[in-house]
Amino acid sequence: xxxxxxxxxxxxxxxxxxxxxxxxxxxxxxxxxxxxxxxxxxxxxxxxxxxxxxxxxxxxxxxxxxxxxxxxxxxxxxxxxxxxxxxxxxx
Amino acid sequence: xxxxxxxxxxxxxxxxxxxxxxxxxxxxxxxxxxxxxxxxxxxxxxxxxxxxxxxxxxxxxxxxxxxxxxxxxxxxxxxxxxxxxxxxxxxxxxxxxxxxxxxxxxxxxxxxxxxxxxxxxxxxxxxxxxxxxxxxxxxxxxxxxxxxxxxxxxxxxxxxxxxxxxxxxxxxxxxxxxxxxxxxxxxxxxxxxxxxxxx
Numbered sequence: 264x265x266x267x268x269x270x271x272x273x274x275x276x277x278x279x280x281x282x283x284x285x286x287x288x289x290x291x292x293x294x295x296x297x298x299x300x301x302x303x304x305x306x307x308x309x310x311x312x313x314x315x316x317x318x319x320x321x322x323x324x325x326x327x328x329x330x331x332x333x334x335x336x337x338x339x340x341x342x343x344x345x346x347x348x349x350x351x352x353x354x
Numbered sequence: 355x356x357x358x359x360x361x362x363x364x365x366x367x368x369x370x371x372x373x374x375x376x377x378x379x380x381x382x383x384x385x386x387x388x389x390x391x392x393x394x395x396x397x398x399x400x401x402x403x404x405x406x407x408x409x410x411x412x413x414x415x416x417x418x419x420x421x422x423x424x425x426x427x428x429x430x431x432x433x434x435x436x437x438x439x440x441x442x443x444x445x446x447x448x449x450x451x452x453x454x455x456x457x458x459x460x461x462x463x464x465x466x467x468x469x470x471x472x473x474x475x476x477x478x479x480x481x482x483x484x485x486x487x488x489x490x491x492x493x494x495x496x497x498x499x500x501x502x503x504x505x506x507x508x509x510x511x512x513x514x515x516x517x518x519x520x521x522x523x524x525x526x527x528x529x530x531x532x533x534x535x536x537x538x539x540x541x542x543x544x545x546x547x548x549x550x551x552x553x
Contacts (some may be wrong), residue, residue, distance in 0.1 A: 273467035278537045284517070286512065286537070288521045309475040313545055321513045322551050324390055335385045335399070343403055351373060354413055 273300070274307050281311045286319060376406055380423055384430050392548050394497040401437070404472050405430040431515070435525050438507035451502045458542050475545065478552055490552060497547035505540045507528045509531060 280293055289297065290306040301308055381402060388398035406537040409416075416425055449457070451493055469475070480490055499505060507526060512516040517525075523533050 274469045275462040275467035278542065279534070282538045282541050283534060292405050306469050306474045309477060310545065313475060313478065313548075314435060314541055315495065317541065317544060317548070318513055320491060321498075321510070324491065324495065324514070335402070339399060340377050340381055343381060343406065345405055346403070347373050347410065350407065 266304065274304060274310075277301070277304065277307045278310055278314075281307070281314055371413050371416050371422060373410055373413070376409075376422075376426070380426055383423065385424060387427060387430060388434060390495075391506070392437060393495075396508070397437065401430060403431045404433055408433075435507070435511075438503055438526060447453070449500055451504060454502045454505060454543055455539065458539065458546065460544060461546065469502065473546065476549060476553060480552070490548075493548060493551045494544070497544050497551065501540060501543065503549050504528070505536050505543075508533065508536045509540045512537065 277297060279325065280289060280297040280300075283293070283351065306318060384402045384405060385398055388401045389395060390400055392401075405426060409426055416422070420428075458473075460470055462468065463470055478490075480487055498509075501509065504526065508522055508528065510527075511522045512519070519530065519533055522528070523530055528536065
């Protein structure tokens with residue numbers, strides 16, 4: 264009971280479990296601890312919501328950035344093309 | 355052109371590999387891959403170039419059981435990991451692990467682990483569709499770039515590449531316990547940075 268009480272008030276531990284949960288299956292005990300904590304802690308509920316959102320954004324960052332923004336400049340590309348050609352032709 | 359070179363070229367053309375098209379087809383993709391992980395334009399360019407040149411050396415190893423792009427990305431990825439390894443203390447304006455840890459040292463009460471008032475997560479007010487919010491995305495990217503290199507590499511390998519924990523630990527030489535500490539601390543800092551710069 265003492266342990267349960269500890270987690271009920273420990274946001275550091277709860278946020279750790281929130282992170283772990285998104286990447287791995289929690290043990291039954293951890294699940295229970297987190298559940299109990301979140302019932303009573305709206306701050307950590309906000310944290311959880313934002314944490315999930317950040318993960319989604321990070322996932323999307325690379326995949327969705329294809330068509331826009333980060334493009335190499337043409338000069339560099341041409342040089343690169345030349346180097347490949349040179350190399351293919353044995354310099 | 356010497357005959358043996360010619361035959362190499364012919365071989366290349368008949369297999370599924372075509373280096374003449376690499377730049378057109380994959381340069382932007384690979385550059386984006388590198389820059390989202392390193393945030394260093396010059397370094398990202400260098401790595402793209404090195405990737406192509408390294409790939410040319412080992413075209414024979416291309417088995418055709420993955421796409422050309424996947425194959426090139428794998429080569430680039432190894433190069434990114436090498437950079438992470440070399441720079442685990444962090445170049446330029448990136449924080450060191452120590453600084454990043456200090457940043458969050460008063461986030462929680464040292465006695466009971468509860469959020470300290472000043473650092474409690476608050477609603478961002480963009481929860482509806484932050485993913486489409488360009489400005490919000492930009493802030494997140496800036497926040498990521500302030501992370502210590504080791505944290506950023508663990509974080510991106512896990513969340514962008516879906517790499518297994520085991521692989522990340524081996525490649526970056528961190529223990530599993532430390533891996534979880536880094537995943538946790540990275541998120542705490544990132545979230546705080548978003549709150550600080552958005553609200």
